[in-house]
Amino acid sequence: MRGDSRRSNGRGSGQTIRMRDVARRADVSPMTVSRVLRDPGKVSEETRNRVLETIREIGYVPNKLAGSLASSQSNVIGLVVPSIRNSLFADTIQGTADVLRAAGFQLMVADSGQSLDDEEALVSAFVAQRVSGIILHNTRHTDGTRELVRRAGIPVVETGDLAPEPLDMTVSYSNYAAARDMTLSLARRGYRRIGFVSLHTKENDRARERRRGYVAAMKSLGRAPDPALMTQVASGLAAGAQALVHLVQSARGLDVIFFAGDVLAIGALLECQRRGWPVPSRIAIASFDDLDLLQHTVPTVTSLRLPRREIGRYSAEVLLDRIRGSSTRNVSLDLGFEIIEREST
Amino acid sequence: MRGDSRRSNGRGSGQTIRMRDVARRADVSPMTVSRVLRDPGKVSEETRNRVLETIREIGYVPNKLAGSLASSQSNVIGLVVPSIRNSLFADTIQGTADVLRAAGFQLMVADSGQSLDDEEALVSAFVAQRVSGIILHNTRHTDGTRELVRRAGIPVVETGDLAPEPLDMTVSYSNYAAARDMTLSLARRGYRRIGFVSLHTKENDRARERRRGYVAAMKSLGRAPDPALMTQVASGLAAGAQALVHLVQSARGLDVIFFAGDVLAIGALLECQRRGWPVPSRIAIASFDDLDLLQHTVPTVTSLRLPRREIGRYSAEVLLDRIRGSSTRNVSLDLGFEIIEREST
DNA sequence: CTGTTAGCGCGTTCAC
DNA sequence: GTGAACGCGCTAACAG
Numbered sequence: 244m245r246g247d248s249r250r251s252n253g254r255g256s257g258q259t260i261r262m263r264d265v266a267r268r269a270d271v272s273p274m275t276v277s278r279v280l281r282d283p284g285k286v287s288e289e290t291r292n293r294v295l296e297t298i299r300e301i302g303y304v305p306n307k308l309a310g311s312l313a314s315s316q317s318n319v320i321g322l323v324v325p326s327i328r329n330s331l332f333a334d335t336i337q338g339t340a341d342v343l344r345a346a347g348f349q350l351m352v353a354d355s356g357q358s359l360d361d362e363e364a365l366v367s368a369f370v371a372q373r374v375s376g377i378i379l380h381n382t383r384h385t386d387g388t389r390e391l392v393r394r395a396g397i398p399v400v401e402t403g404d405l406a407p408e409p410l411d412m413t414v415s416y417s418n419y420a421a422a423r424d425m426t427l428s429l430a431r432r433g434y435r436r437i438g439f440v441s442l443h444t445k446e447n448d449r450a451r452e453r454r455r456g457y458v459a460a461m462k463s464l465g466r467a468p469d470p471a472l473m474t475q476v477a478s479g480l481a482a483g484a485q486a487l488v489h490l491v492q493s494a495r496g497l498d499v500i501f502f503a504g505d506v507l508a509i510g511a512l513l514e515c516q517r518r519g520w521p522v523p524s525r526i527a528i529a530s531f532d533d534l535d536l537l538q539h540t541v542p543t544v545t546s547l548r549l550p551r552r553e554i555g556r557y558s559a560e561v562l563l564d565r566i567r568g569s570s571t572r573n574v575s576l577d578l579g580f581e582i583i584e585r586e587s588t
Numbered sequence: 589m590r591g592d593s594r595r596s597n598g599r600g601s602g603q604t605i606r607m608r609d610v611a612r613r614a615d616v617s618p619m620t621v622s623r624v625l626r627d628p629g630k631v632s633e634e635t636r637n638r639v640l641e642t643i644r645e646i647g648y649v650p651n652k653l654a655g656s657l658a659s660s661q662s663n664v665i666g667l668v669v670p671s672i673r674n675s676l677f678a679d680t681i682q683g684t685a686d687v688l689r690a691a692g693f694q695l696m697v698a699d700s701g702q703s704l705d706d707e708e709a710l711v712s713a714f715v716a717q718r719v720s721g722i723i724l725h726n727t728r729h730t731d732g733t734r735e736l737v738r739r740a741g742i743p744v745v746e747t748g749d750l751a752p753e754p755l756d757m758t759v760s761y762s763n764y765a766a767a768r769d770m771t772l773s774l775a776r777r778g779y780r781r782i783g784f785v786s787l788h789t790k791e792n793d794r795a796r797e798r799r800r801g802y803v804a805a806m807k808s809l810g811r812a813p814d815p816a817l818m819t820q821v822a823s824g825l826a827a828g829a830q831a832l833v834h835l836v837q838s839a840r841g842l843d844v845i846f847f848a849g850d851v852l853a854i855g856a857l858l859e860c861q862r863r864g865w866p867v868p869s870r871i872a873i874a875s876f877d878d879l880d881l882l883q884h885t886v887p888t889v890t891s892l893r894l895p896r897r898e899i900g901r902y903s904a905e906v907l908l909d910r911i912r913g914s915s916t917r918n919v920s921l922d923l924g925f926e927i928i929e930r931e932s933t
Numbered sequence: 934c935t936g937t938t939a940g941c942g943c944g945t946t947c948a949c
Numbered sequence: 950g951t952g953a954a955c956g957c958g959c960t961a962a963c964a965g
Contacts, residue, residue, distance in 0.1 A: 259740075261958060272936050277960060287934060302739050307716045308662065309958035312653045312941050319696070319717075328682040330675040337673040340699050349713060351664070352697045354685050368694060371652045372664075394647050395604075480884045509881070516861075516886040536854070536881075539825045541861040606942060617952045622944065632950060654942035657957050937964075942957105949952080 260303045269297040280305060311373065319349045320562060321369035323362055324380045325403075327354045331505065331532055331551065332380060335402070338555025339378065346563055348375075355381070357446055363388040370395045376562040382406040382413075383448050398565040400558040404449055405577060412565070412574040414558045418449045421547050421580045422456030422503055425529060428582050429499050430464050434527065437461070438500035439473045440486040440507055450475070453503040453531065472497065476507065483510025484517075491526055499527035499588060508544055509536060512587070516541075527588040542586030550578040605648045614642040625650060656718065665907060666696045666714035667723045668707055670748075676850065676877055676896065677725060680747070683900025684723065691908055693720075700726070702791055708733045715740045721907040727751040727758075728793050743910040745903040749794055750922060757910070757919040759903045763794045766892050766925045767801030767848055770874060773927050774844055775809050779872065782806070783817045783845035785831040785852055795820070798848040798876065817842065821852065828855025829862075836871055844872035844933060853889055854881060857932070861886075872933040887931030895923040 266273040271290060278286050279294040286294070297303075311317040320343055324332045336352065343350050351374060355362040363385045369377055370391055377392065380403040392399050392410055399411040406413045429437050437457075444451040458468045471494045476482040483502060487510075490500055502508035508530030515522050522528055522542055530537055530546035537544040561574045611618040616635060623631050624639040631639070642648075656662040665688055669677045681697065688695050696719060700707040708730045714722055715736055722737065725748040737744050737755055744756040751758045774782050782802075789796040803813045816839045821827040828847060832855075835845055847853035853875030860867050867873055867887055875882055875891035882889040906919045 259958095263958085273959080274936060275934090278935085281960085285934070290934080302735065304712060304715045304736070304740065306657075306718060306958050308653055308657045308718050309941090310960070312651075312657055312943090313958075313960040315941070315960095317653065326682070327685055328678045330678055333673045333675055333678055336697075337671070337699065340672055340697070344698065349696055349717065350698065351694055352681075352685070353689065353695065354682065367649060370649045372694065373651060373653050390647065391649070395649070480880060484884070510884060513884045513886060535825060539829070539855060539858045541858060604942095608942085618943080619945095619952055620950085623951085626944085630950070635950080651942050654957090655944070657959090658942075658944040660944095660957070935965085938962090939960105940962105941960085944957085945955085947952100947954095949950105 259306075260301055262303070262305065265294065265297050265301065265303045268301065269294045315373075316566075317373050317375050318347060319351055319372060319374045320376045320378065320559070321351045321353070321366075321372070321374040322378045322380075323353050323355050323365050323369075325355055325357045327352065329505070330534075334551035335380070335555035335558075338552040339559045340555075342556050342559035342563070346559075348559075348563070359383065359385045359388070363391065366391050370397065375566050376400070378402065378558050378562065379410075381448070382409075382415075384410065398562055400562055400574075402554050402558055404452055405575075409573075409575060412561050414554055414561060414574070414576045414578065416549055416554070416578050416580045417456075418452035419456040419459070421531070421549070422453035422501075423460040424456075424580075425501060425531070425547055425582055426457050426460035427464070428584070429501060429527075429529060429588060430460070432584075432588060434499040434588070436472065436494065436496045436498050438490045438494055438497050440483070440490065440500060440502045440504070440511075441473075441475055442478055442504040442507075443475050450504060457501065457503070469494075476504075478505045478507075480506055480510035480513065483507030484514035487511035487514050487526070487528075491520075497526065499523070499529060501529045501531075503531045505532065506534070508546070509534070509540070512540055512544060522587050529588050533583055538583075538585065545585045545588040546583055548581040548583050550580070553578050604651075605646055607648070607650065610639065610642050610646065610648045613646065614639045660718075661911075662718050662720050663692060664694045664696055664717060664719045665721045665723065665904070666698070666711075666717070666719040667725075668698050668700050668710050668714075669725045670700055670702045672697065672699045674850070675879075679896035680725070680900035680903075683897040684904045685900075687901050687904035687908070691904075693904075693908070704728065704730045704733070708736070711736050715742065720911050721745070723747065723903050723907065724755075726793070727754075727760075729755065743907055745907055747899050747903055749797055750920075754918075754920060757906050759899055759906060759919070759921045759923065761894055761899075761923050761925045763797035764801040764804070766876070766894070767798035767846075768805040769801075769925075770846060770876070770892055770927055771802050771805035772809070773929070774846060774872075774874060774933060775805070777929075777933060779844040779933070781817065781839065781841045781843050783819075783835045783839055783842050785819055785821060785828070785835065785845060785847045785849070785856075787823055787849040787852075788820050795849060802846065802848070814839075821849075823850045823852075825851055825855035825858065828852030829859035832856035832859050832871070832873075833863075836865075842871065844868070844874065846874045846876075848876045850877065851879070853891070854879070854885070857885055857889060867932050874933050878928055883928075883930065890930045890933040891928055893926040893928050895925070898923050 353365040376398045378400045402415045439457045442450040476486045533546040533548040607618045698710040721743045723745045747760045784802045787795040821831045878891040878893040
């Protein structure tokens with residue numbers, strides 16, 4: 244293979260063009276070509292133009308692999324999310340991608356499927372790729388993960404929740420505070436028996452924090468947390484519908500349910516439509532995530548507006564600041580949230 | 589910096605561990621360490637275990653940058669989507685990510701924002717990173733993009749639609765056929781005046797193909813395409829609602845509308861609920877994309893089930909086949925679609 | 934402003 | 950089964 248990476252399929256140019264090919268053709272040294280690409284100001288205009296022209300002519304595309312190896316810095320950021328498919332992360336990823344792209348950075352995305360061990364494997368792969376920063380949508384990690392990023396000295400941003408033991412930097416909102424405040428807000432609006440539905444708290448830290456917030460709110464209201472008012476379900480529209488029916492039928496006097504996960508509230512609302520249960524008169528509904536949909540449904544749904552896009556943007560920005568060395572350390576941003584009251588409560 | 593990449597922030601181990609550090613400690617040559625990592629069978633069990641143990645002890649993480657440079661092959665695949673945020677792509681990305689991860693490959697994701705020039709820039713960045721394969725959710729490209737991938741000789745999969753002029757491989761369904769068949773299906777069910785709403789066909793190839801399919805179906809039914817029945821809108825729930833109202837009020841005799849884009853049908857359905865227009869008796873609704881939601885709404889919505897996940901999976905698989913050299917050339921998969929008839933029509 | 938030298942960390946090749 | 954030499958393509962440091 245050496246010196247001949249010709250493809251066997253008959254496609255491609257046959258030869259990868261190297262910097263020295265450009266240099267030879269433009270009658271300069273490879274170093275000058277390198278400078279034209281990364282520090283054009285240090286090359287005379289005439290030479291620069293000649294080199295640029297040559298690059299265009301022969302279609303040279305620099306090898307970043309070699310560049311990164313030589314300079315010990317890549318322009319790649321690694322991102323681990325629990326689930327790419329979950330549209331809730333899509334906004335955040337988009338925010339990150341936008342900032343990174345403007346800065347000329349690439350984004351490497353991976354999916355941990357909620358498994359901390361898989362997360363460790365992915366972080367290891369990122370370290371192996373020598374990414375210059377890592378974003379984790381998760382605040383709990385294996386010891387191995389912690390050790391990996393510590394030793395690698397790579398800047399890390401955690402998000403998804405405020406991190407109790409930050410690896411490095413944090414950009415998020417507080418799931419605890421959000422659930423607590425929504426619960427208090429419902430109480431303030433006069434609801435007496437407030438039901439709470441979350442995703443399974445066993446595997447999901449965010450779900451656990453939200454439940455903690457709900458419980459704290461109930462206590463501060465002088466209401467002992469009633470197990471009959473609380474339930475956990477899997478993700479999905481159908482699960483939301485089931486949880487609704489379950490709680491409405493089993494918890495007497497229930498007047499509102501706070502759905503603290505994904506699309507649960509929508510599933511519940513649709514179930515109400517199906518059964519002809521008027522919302523909010525028969526049962527009121529509040530949601531955690533302010534999906535677009537919730538302001539278009541009939542009735543519109545009360546929810547928490549979370550700064551998804553901003554989390555993505557800021558995560559990228561603090562990472563870039565750190566990489567560029569212009570950074571304050573120990574960044575820990577709480578981007579907050581907002582309660583949006585609508586017709587469903 | 590050379591030889592001393594110590595961080596100034598006091599974090600990190602201070603020194604990156606290299607293969608030769610492992611070798612020294614395990615009392616073997618670097619070559620043996622390399623073999624243990626990539627071809628363990630060629631090393632005696634005793635040596636192998638000693639090396640493995642040493643790697644664990646000192647927490648060595650191989651430098652893939654150097655490895656890829658030396659071997660001229662990376663384990664990274666580049667993916668360009670029009671919009672990360674669009675949940676329709678999320679399923680496909682997940683499918684790709686799943687397959688790639690099982691094969692030990694990394695995914696680099698970028699967002700072209702529907703701009704062909706931006707796509708070219710991203711492809712160029714991918715080539716610069718020496719990715720070993722590229723997936724494009726798009727079938728139209730600049731000449732520059734075509735030239736880039738041709739010269740680089742990188743395997744490419746196009747998707748999003750059947751490619752009229754494939755760069756290389758294609759994995760998709762036919763937007764044209766899907767829209768045509770849905771239109772014919774509506775006619776077969778007895779609908780006489782079939783309205784059609786798409787996204788703007790000017791910037792969106794898929795929207796154009798879908799409209800072409802609708803028009804072809806109408807012609808084959810002996811019905812001249814009536815401009816009064818067709819409209820184009822931006823993406824979003826509100827746009828779907830507006831399109832609905834516009835068509836219902838302006839096209840007399842309209843009995844069904846086929847919404848050929850994103851969440852338009854949902855926006856329209858919700859608008860019907862808001863206005864108290866019964867679906868399908870006052871106006872029937874059909875959707876293009878079979879979002880989960882559509883089988884939970886009241887009424888449930890007729891739509892096209894597209895093989896999103898499969899597209900992602902197969903795209904990754906044909907790419908991997910090609911990279912591993914075990915491939916048939918000119919792969920062109922049409923994964924088809926399915927019409928799901930529900931209550932809304 | 935431009936060139937020279939010396940690696941970056943690893944894989945390939947070939948010898949032992 | 951194991952090791953030495955060389956180079957992947959580029960950039961840092963220094964010299965001129």
